Amino acid sequence: MTDDIINVDYREKIPNNVNLTEDRRVLKALEGWHPGYLDWWNDMGPEGFQESLVYLRTAVSVDPKGWAKFDYIKMPEYRWGILLAPPEENRKIPFGVHLGDPVWQEVPGEYRAMLRRLVVIQGDTEPASVEQQRHLGKTAPSLYDLRNLFQINVEEGRHLWAMVYLLHKYFGRDGRDEADDMLRRRSGSKDAPRMLGAFNEATPDWLSLFMFTFFTDRDGKMQLESLAQSGFDPLSRTCRFMLTEEAHHMFVGETGIGRIVQRTCEAMKAAGIEDPNAIDKVRALGVIDLPTIQKKLNLHYTLSLDLFGSEVSTNAANVFNASLKGRFRETSIDDDHKLEHDIYPVLKFVDGAIKLVDEPALTAVNMRLRDDYTRDCAKGIERFNKIIERLGVDFRLALPHVAFHRDIGEFKGLQATPSGVLIDESAWAREKDKWLPSLADGEFIASLMKPVSEPGQFASWIAPPKVGIDNRPGDFEYVKLAA
Numbered sequence: 040m041t042d043d044i045i046n047v048d049y050r051e052k053i054p055n056n057v058n059l060t061e062d063r064r065v066l067k068a069l070e071g072w073h074p075g076y077l078d079w080w081n082d083m084g085p086e087g088f089q090e091s092l093v094y095l096r097t098a099v100s101v102d103p104k105g106w107a108k109f110d111y112i113k114m115p116e117y118r119w120g121i122l123l124a125p126p127e128e129n130r131k132i133p134f135g136v137h138l139g140d141p142v143w144q145e146v147p148g149e150y151r152a153m154l155r156r157l158v159v160i161q162g163d164t165e166p167a168s169v170e171q172q173r174h175l176g177k178t179a180p181s182l183y184d185l186r187n188l189f190q191i192n193v194e195e196g197r198h199l200w201a202m203v204y205l206l207h208k209y210f211g212r213d214g215r216d217e218a219d220d221m222l223r224r225r226s227g228s229k230d231a232p233r234m235l236g237a238f239n240e241a242t243p244d245w246l247s248l249f250m251f252t253f254f255t256d257r258d259g260k261m262q263l264e265s266l267a268q269s270g271f272d273p274l275s276r277t278c279r280f281m282l283t284e285e286a287h288h289m290f291v292g293e294t295g296i297g298r299i300v301q302r303t304c305e306a307m308k309a310a311g312i313e314d315p316n317a318i319d320k321v322r323a324l325g326v327i328d329l330p331t332i333q334k335k336l337n338l339h340y341t342l343s344l345d346l347f348g349s350e351v352s353t354n355a356a357n358v359f360n361a362s363l364k365g366r367f368r369e370t371s372i373d374d375d376h377k378l379e380h381d382i383y384p385v386l387k388f389v390d391g392a393i394k395l396v397d398e399p400a401l402t403a404v405n406m407r408l409r410d411d412y413t414r415d416c417a418k419g420i421e422r423f424n425k426i427i428e429r430l431g432v433d434f435r436l437a438l439p440h441v442a443f444h445r446d447i448g449e450f451k452g453l454q455a456t457p458s459g460v461l462i463d464e465s466a467w468a469r470e471k472d473k474w475l476p477s478l479a480d481g482e483f484i485a486s487l488m489k490p491v492s493e494p495g496q497f498a499s500w501i502a503p504p505k506v507g508i509d510n511r512p513g514d515f516e517y518v519k520l521a522a
């Protein structure tokens with residue numbers, strides 16, 4: 040592999056490993072888009088911290104063994120780059136009607152619209168998350184957590200660049216228009232909302248942030264894994280590098296929730312509280328009670344389930360057939376990779392009951408990806424349960440049933456309990472505050488959200504991390520706040 044593919048050229052205004060200097064048309068188009076991006080970052084990026092020095096990693100290579108460099112940097116000066124994982128030699132299309140053909144380096148004309156739609160939807164989520172999280176800096180439980188939030192934010196900004204590069208390079212004029220629209224839509228806006236449901240929801244507090252990065256960034260992982268299988272090689276290579284960054288986002292979610300759970304259990308034990316449902320007593324300790332953590336989990340898991348689209352979907356069948364978007368770990372699945380005759384069991388609402396129904400596997404690829412996602416989530420939940428068990432508290436967190444609180448697909452418009460029992464509207468209205476965060480829960484959590492900005496100090500409701508970022512000591516000043 041030559042060095043100019045592995046290493047990133049930082050002498051350029053737009054760092055990249057795609058040889059932009061020799062691609063005048065795309066370079067000019069991106070330079071035209073850049074000022075609008077910076078305006079967007081300044082308007083919609085982390086509020087109140089644009090002048091702070093943040094200890095951030097920047098990707099300087101795409102070598103899996105060492106691609107990041109850590110340094111203090113002001114976020115608006117972050118070097119957002121265009122980085123594609125190295126090409127795999129002689130890569131063949133791993134699924135769909137083009138199975139076995141050499142991968143495409145250009146967009147096949149017949150699939151242009153379909154592919155553009157995938158790139159636009161993927162791209163739209165990235166700035167959306169930055170917008171959703173822009174207020175959280177003001178209530179960070181520590182400088183360590185503040186830094187992690189900002190690391191995620193700048194990398195989601197880079198993920199937007201990744202998709203915008205594809206739009207400018209491969210989709211001509213309409214690609215340029217789509218890239219401009221990415222900076223025009225706003226999370227939660229009435230007139231120009233972001234495209235997918237979960238990306239228009241609020242992220243009001245840090246428990247929500249950790250749930251979001253655990254559940255919604257994990258949808259990102261699953262979707263990127265599927266797109267990394269694409270027969271369109273530039274998309275595949277882009278997604279492969281994004282996945283290396285995604286791992287950190289999920290780490291922040293998982294350790295964040297784990298540290299909150301740990302702190303709550305430790306505080307309960309120290310105070311001699313045995314009953315996890317003694318909510319007022321637990322809250323009086325300045326920690327978040329486990330039932331409230333369960334409610335937040337219910338909310339963010341189900342919002343993220345909706346991101347997989349309908350269980351049975353012709354859109355999904357078409358993009359699979361066209362060899363544009365594959366399945367999770369496509370190449371390790373033992374089947375024909377065309378799904379001409381296979382079936383897949385789909386949980387559906389039939390004759391008033393929830394039943395498993397065999398569907399053509401081709402139309403059920405969304406369902407399959409969602410099942411893979413659920414398994415991945417469940418493993419994480421078990422790791423939380425280990426913490427609770429180790430600290431001797433009698434409580435288990437669990438994923439709710441997939442029919443609970445859904446707005447997309449088979450269970451849209453129905454009401455079900457977290458264990459999957461169908462109920463009517465009035466029962467739902469009566470009970471829902473037991474299952475989803477209520478106004479009062481939100482107010483309680485908000486009352487805990489006081490910023491902590493002494494190096495090495497943490498808010499009452501969260502345990503310190505086991506290790507620092509980049510092996511830094513516990514009292515490291517991850518963010519130097521501007522005076």
Ligand code: BYC
Binds near residue numbers: 350
């Ligand atoms: N909200 O056949 P259907 C990430 C629409 S996250 C609103 O059911 P399809 C990240 C759908 O667009 C990963 N609308 O589903 C995480 C369609 O509308 P049109 C993001 C929805 O198309 C954290 C209609 O319903 N990447 O990276 O098979 C931080 C019928 O669609 C929703 C991707 O999603 C919804 N939830 O699947 C930062 C990958 N669901 O076209 C970043 C690219 C469906 O009829 N996207 N609809 O008007 C896709 O592969 C697919 O578009 C989806 C939907 C899986 C999202």
Ligand code: FE
Binds near residue numbers: 165194195198259
């Ligand atoms: Fe992302």
Ligand code: FE
Binds near residue numbers: 195256259285
């Ligand atoms: Fe992410």
